Amino acid sequence: MNRTQFKKTKRSKKKTILYSLLILVGSFAILFTTYGVYLAKKAENAANKSYQAIESRAKGSDLREEEVKPLTDNVSILFVGIDDSEVRGYGDESSRSDALMVATLNNKDKTIKLVSIPRDSYVYVPELGYNDKITHAHANGGTRVAIETVEELLDIPIDYYVKMNFFAFIDVVDALDGVTVDVPYDRLEKDENDQYTIQLKEGRQTLDGREALALARTRMLDNDIERGKRQQMILEALIDKASSASSFTKYGDVIDAIGSNMKTDLSFDDMKSFFNYISSGMPQVDTLTLSGYDDMSTGVYYWQLDEESLEETKDLLQVHLELKPGNSNLSEDDSSSQSGDSEYASDDSIE
Numbered sequence: 114m115n116r117t118q119f120k121k122t123k124r125s126k127k128k129t130i131l132y133s134l135l136i137l138v139g140s141f142a143i144l145f146t147t148y149g150v151y152l153a154k155k156a157e158n159a160a161n162k163s164y165q166a167i168e169s170r171a172k173g174s175d176l177r178e179e180e181v182k183p184l185t186d187n188v189s190i191l192f193v194g195i196d197d198s199e200v201r202g203y204g205d206e207s208s209r210s211d212a213l214m215v216a217t218l219n220n221k222d223k224t225i226k227l228v229s230i231p232r233d234s235y236v237y238v239p240e241l242g243y244n245d246k247i248t249h250a251h252a253n254g255g256t257r258v259a260i261e262t263v264e265e266l267l268d269i270p271i272d273y274y275v276k277m278n279f280f281a282f283i284d285v286v287d288a289l290d291g292v293t294v295d296v297p298y299d300r301l302e303k304d305e306n307d308q309y310t311i312q313l314k315e316g317r318q319t320l321d322g323r324e325a326l327a328l329a330r331t332r333m334l335d336n337d338i339e340r341g342k343r344q345q346m347i348l349e350a351l352i353d354k355a356s357s358a359s360s361f362t363k364y365g366d367v368i369d370a371i372g373s374n375m376k377t378d379l380s381f382d383d384m385k386s387f388f389n390y391i392s393s394g395m396p397q398v399d400t401l402t403l404s405g406y407d408d409m410s411t412g413v414y415y416w417q418l419d420e421e422s423l424e425e426t427k428d429l430l431q432v433h434l435e436l437k438p439g440n441s442n443l444s445e446d447d448s449s450s451q452s453g454d455s456e457y458a459s460d461d462s463i464e
Contacts, residue, residue, distance in 0.1 A: 160381035174270035229341030281374030283322030288366035
C-alpha cells in the first residue's frame with residue numbers, strides 16, 4: 114500500500130468512526146425523544162385518570178378574585194395523605210387525613226414553602242360549625258371540607274389539592290429506588306396494613322416505600338410536630354430524587370405507581386407547568402411548622418396551636434404568594450415559628 118492509499122484508508126476510518134458516533138448520538142436522541150413522547154402520553158393518561166374536580170370549587174378558591182394558572186401565577190397546593198385501607202374500613206371520602214401539608218409556590222424565584230399541619234391540631238371546621246381535630250375535617254365531607262378548613266386556618270387560598278393513599282406513596286418511593294433520609298431512632302413500626310413488620314434503624318440510609326411510610330407515620334416516641342418534620346424531610350427527598358437526571362428513566366414507573374391511588378384537580382397542563390420548578394435541579398424548599406402545646410384538659414388529646422406563631426406563619430405564606438407586600442425569602446429560621454415540646458404521643462385510638 115502506497116502513501117496515498119494509506120492516507121485515504123486512514124481518512125475513511127476516521128469518517129467511519131465519525132459516522133458511527135453520529136449514528137450513536139442520533140439513536141440516543143431518537144430513543145430519548147421517543148421515550149419522552151411515550152412518557153408525555155403516559156402521563157397525560159394518568160393525569161386524566163386521577164383528575165377529580167370539586168364541583169363547588171370549579172372556578173377556584175373563593176379567596177381568589179380571579180382564576181390563577183401555575184405557569185404564570187403564585188399558587189398553593191394542599192397535599193392530603195389518607196388511609197383508606199380495608200383494615201381501617203374507611204372509604205375514600207370518609208377517612209381521616211393522616212397527613213396534611215400546604216405548599217406555596219412562588220413563580221418568580223421558583224421557591225417553595227412547605228408547612229405541615231399536625232393532624233390533632235384543634236381548629237375551626239366550617240362544615241361542622243365548631244372546633245375539632247383537623248384530621249376529622251376530611252372525615253366529615255372529604256377533600257372539600259379539608260380544603261375549606263385549611264383555608265380558614267391559614268387565611269390563604271388553596272388553589273389545588275393532591276390526595277394520595279398509602280399504596281401510591283409506597284409505589285412512588287419504590288419507583289424511584291427509595292429515598293435517602295435520616296432515621297432518628299430504632300423502632301418496630303406498623304406497616305400499611307397496621308401490622309408491626311417494619312424495623313426502623315437509626316441513621317442515614319435509603320428506605321424503600323414501606324419503610325418510608327412507616328417513618329412518615331410513626332410518632333409514638335415524640336410528637337406530631339416531629340412527625341410533620343419527618344414527612345417534610347421525606348417529601349423533600351422525593352423532590353430531590355425526582356429532579357435528578359438519573360431518575361428520568363424511572364418516570365414511567367412513577368406514573369404507573371400513581372395510578373388510581375391519587376386524586377387531584379390539577380390538569381395535565383397544570384402539572385407540566387411545575388416542571389420549571391425542578392428543571393434546574395432541586396428547588397429551594399423552606400419548611401415551616403405550627404408550634405403549640407399538648408392539651409389533655411378535656412380527656413381528649415389536642416394540639417393547641419400557638420396563636421402568635423400561627424399568625425407569623427400565615428404572614429409568611431401570604432407574602433410568599435404575594436397576597437401582601439413583604440420579604441418572601443424569609444424562612445422559619447427567621448421567625449419564631451418553632452415547634453413546642455410535647456409530653457404526649459398522639460395515637461389513632463384517641464379521638
